[in-house]
Amino acid sequence: MSSKRNQMIDEDESPNWLATFADLMTLLLVFFVLLFSMSSLKQERFEEAVRSLTLALDSAPGSNSLIELDAQAPTPKIPQELTEEVLPATQYSLDDGAKPNDAEARRQLLKLQHDWTPMSQELEQSFEMLSLSDAVEIADPKDGKLRLRIDGSALFESGSAQFDRRMMPLLDVVVNTLRRNPQYKVNIQGHTDDIPIETAQFPSNWELSAVRATTVLRYFMRGGLDPERLTATGYGDSLPVEPNDSAKNRARNRRIEFVLEYQVE
Structure with missing residues (x-):
């Protein structure tokens, strides 16, 4: 149970x-x-x-x-x-340190602001002392450059690249002035009128103007100027200062120009 x-x-x-x-x-x-x-x-x-x-x-x-x-x-x-705020390079103070893309703008600004009065006065006084003022024209500074126009007929005979030795004192004034002022470089430019030339040595005015410019350049080098400060260019009749419509105007167009440019370190 x-x-x-x-x-x-x-x-x-x-x-x-x-x-x-x-x-x-x-x-x-x-x-x-x-x-x-x-x-x-x-x-x-x-x-x-x-x-x-x-x-x-x-x-x-x-x-x-x-x-x-x-x-x-x-x-x-x-x-x-x-x-x-980002400002254009040209608005930076000149006392500021170099900034990207600012160095070239700073150099250009200093060139434009450069005072050419002492150089112009020095050249004028030297040419006056040698009674050569009639053969030289000193243009007003433009774009940071000073131009000296030398009467081509005073330096060279027609169709020739051999300069007149009586004009050596004129070239010596430019050489001595540049030697005392090493902060300048110069471009030597040859110009002609529109009368064509065709010889064995000079097939056209281009060759004639170029050889005249380089002839002056060699003289400057023999005078003791640094070749790095010198350039020579021939323009033929492409850049006249007067219309080639008279003998007087053609004489003005036959010229050697010294283009002085201030160098900014």
């Missing part, structure tokens, strides 16, 4: 794991209830949090919101002290 009763009790008992499983389900239910209760946030607080996060992460132009909201987050302002 007792054995039969014990067997009935054993059959009515539940498995041991069932209680543990029931407890786990209860805990999960409580957990989800807590999550649901915590999720009821106010929309205003949610939007404020999103704006703060977006403002911290924003780095691209355009919309600065991760989630579309009724109002946009304010665009961060760049502090004024971090901005820098």
